[in-house]
Amino acid sequence: MAKNSADVVVIGGGPAGAVSAFVLAKQGHSVVLLERDEFPRFHIGESMLPYMIGLFDRIGLRDALEAGGYVPKFGGEFIDPTETKFFSGVFRADFSLQGEGRFESAFQVERARFDAMLVEEAAKAGAQVHLGAAVKELLMDGDRMVGVTYEKDGEEHEVRSTYVIDASGRSGRIANKLGLRKALEKLRMVGVFRHYSGLDEKHNLGAEGDIQVGAHDDGWVWAIPISKDVISVGTVMPRDVFRKGTPEEVFQEHLARVPRITARLAGTTPSMDLKIETDYCYRAETVTGPGWVMVGDAGCFGDPMFSGGVLIATATAARAAETLSAALKSPADADQLIEEYANYFKTGYDTYIRLIYAFYDGELVSVAADAGRTTSRDALERYLIRLIGGDFWSEHNAVAQEMRRRTEWDTFAPFPRVFGCPSYPQLEEHDRKERAEARILRVTTGQ
Numbered sequence: 001m002a003k004n005s006a007d008v009v010v011i012g013g014g015p016a017g018a019v020s021a022f023v024l025a026k027q028g029h030s031v032v033l034l035e036r037d038e039f040p041r042f043h044i045g046e047s048m049l050p051y052m053i054g055l056f057d058r059i060g061l062r063d064a065l066e067a068g069g070y071v072p073k074f075g076g077e078f079i080d081p082t083e084t085k086f087f088s089g090v091f092r093a094d095f096s097l098q099g100e101g102r103f104e105s106a107f108q109v110e111r112a113r114f115d116a117m118l119v120e121e122a123a124k125a126g127a128q129v130h131l132g133a134a135v136k137e138l139l140m141d142g143d144r145m146v147g148v149t150y151e152k153d154g155e156e157h158e159v160r161s162t163y164v165i166d167a168s169g170r171s172g173r174i175a176n177k178l179g180l181r182k183a184l185e186k187l188r189m190v191g192v193f194r195h196y197s198g199l200d201e202k203h204n205l206g207a208e209g210d211i212q213v214g215a216h217d218d219g220w221v222w223a224i225p226i227s228k229d230v231i232s233v234g235t236v237m238p239r240d241v242f243r244k245g246t247p248e249e250v251f252q253e254h255l256a257r258v259p260r261i262t263a264r265l266a267g268t269t270p271s272m273d274l275k276i277e278t279d280y281c282y283r284a285e286t287v288t289g290p291g292w293v294m295v296g297d298a299g300c301f302g303d304p305m306f307s308g309g310v311l312i313a314t315a316t317a318a319r320a321a322e323t324l325s326a327a328l329k330s331p332a333d334a335d336q337l338i339e340e341y342a343n344y345f346k347t348g349y350d351t352y353i354r355l356i357y358a359f360y361d362g363e364l365v366s367v368a369a370d371a372g373r374t375t376s377r378d379a380l381e382r383y384l385i386r387l388i389g390g391d392f393w394s395e396h397n398a399v400a401q402e403m404r405r406r407t408e409w410d411t412f413a414p415f416p417r418v419f420g421c422p423s424y425p426q427l428e429e430h431d432r433k434e435r436a437e438a439r440i441l442r443v444t445t446g447q
Helices: 015-025 050-059 060-068 111-125 172-177 248-253 259-264 309-329 331-360 364-372 377-389 398-403 426-443
Strands: 001-009 031-035 072-073 075-079 090-096 106-108 128-131 133-141 144-153 155-166 181-183 191-196 210-214 219-226 230-238 275-276 282-284 292-294
Touching: 001 144, 001 309, 015 031, 015 050, 015 111, 015 133, 015 309, 031 075, 031 111, 031 133, 031 155, 031 309, 050 060, 050 106, 050 309, 050 377, 060 111, 060 230, 075 111, 075 259, 090 292, 090 377, 111 128, 133 172, 155 172, 191 248, 210 259, 219 248, 219 259, 230 248, 292 309, 292 331, 331 364, 331 398, 364 377, 364 398, 377 426
Parallel strands: 001 031, 001 155, 031 128, 075 210, 155 292
Antiparallel strands: 072 106, 075 090, 133 144, 144 155, 181 282, 191 230, 191 275, 210 219, 219 230
16 A cells, blocks of 8 residues: 655545645645546536635635636526515625625636636645545544545555545535534425526526526526526425426426526527435534544535535635644644634534525515614615625624524534634724724614
8 A cells, every 4th residue: 555644635626625735735735635536527516706706816716716717797686576585576686786895706617627727726736636536544543533545546545644624525524434414404405407508698687697596485596607608507495395296397397487597598408417416405513623624515515595605615625724734833722723713614604504594584684674773774785795795704794793693593503603704804994894884874874
């Protein structure tokens, strides 16, 4: 068996794994990234949020992202004929209304190309990247994880490391081995989706490049243009609804309930068979342990309703890499640093999943109204669009603050929240003052 050693082993080469390896390698650490698949490979999760552009700018990946030629996304269209889930029959979250200092757009991406780009950037930064490398065993020394074994091209390998980052996504290598993963029972959903080719945006009744999310009584439908002429379309529903017909029948029937999306599909044809994902919403109460941390989907995943999955995965990955870099440099502080990371991880996911619960429970409008009692009307719109755009770690977002009051939406057992925007840390003082001024304006003028 071939043997190797590194500061950190990363299990998984998706966005979370690649960003972890990239940041650690840029900071001078030895990193081995192991991905079981060969790239490029298909993956769902194609719509980015504008806060991700801020994150990639901060860590040094924005140029590579912008060079990819992806579809620009300037907002999101939320369709609700009943006007009970959103704020009007057609509500557009315009990212230019977030306020100063923030990127006003994001991208819709073909994940096969996007994920391959991130792995390439990790390798350029100095990480050892092994594709087609299946992790076989998590190595333990007592209760501490000290590396992994993996198989590549029929040969067994061993890598010893100071830390292991689990970025294995839904496969959850550490969570499943240690029995840590629990389903989010309120979000036991099924997703059915496919791509269509022949897209012509002249048929789009909204803004070119926007994601569309259409609500209906039994779930919701997405439409995401991932290239000039290809669009991703999916429908999400509870499991009992999925069982009412064949996947094709249910998919077509739900799609027909959102005429603005069917209009956009005029002239398109399916370019792939239907794909199905089930029971994909879960969390682990424990996301760190001796010698290991989880990042992204390995530790938690919520519904894709607001497209936050890739942002939270890469934000926790960057924070984990920064945490482990500090721990490697100062081992005496490692326990405290890693505990803080665990609470940071939970803060972001907890906030995002509250936004999801607010949609499914039909409480988004009332939460915004409650937040409006302590902030001005203009500021309330900014806070809402920021939250939809990825503002999951802010202590000063009035809508997020209101959502955190709802104990029925708790994802984790009580924990000390760790705030701090991963995308715009330089705006912390500005945001604090803005929140205080919005409170004063609301009281003095009644806006």
